[in-house]
Amino acid sequence: MKGKLSVVGMTILLVALLAGNAQAFTIFFWDHDNGAAVRDPVYNQDLNSTQSLTRALDSLGLEYTINSNLPTADRLSEYDLMMTSLSYYCSG
DSSP states (O other), X not given: OXXXXXXXXXXXXXXXXXXXXXXXXXXXXXXXXTTOEXXXXXXXXXXXXXXXXXXXXXXXXXXXXXXXXXXXHHHHTTOSEEEEOOSOOOOO
């Protein structure tokens, strides 16, 4: 889990650096894991994948919008980066 968070963190940092001229960029995080939690050995608590990933964003000091509903394509196009967790999928 810690290695995955490092990869996510490095990817986000790379996107931030390439965004250009210290512009703020907007991030949308689609929370679609329905709260399925596993024991995280790093934090020693039950976390779902969204909580783990948003902790990485928080530690980088990045602001983001999080929602469990996916916006329309027009609304989603307002964001520079769209993220979601693919580790759990619950159809409910």
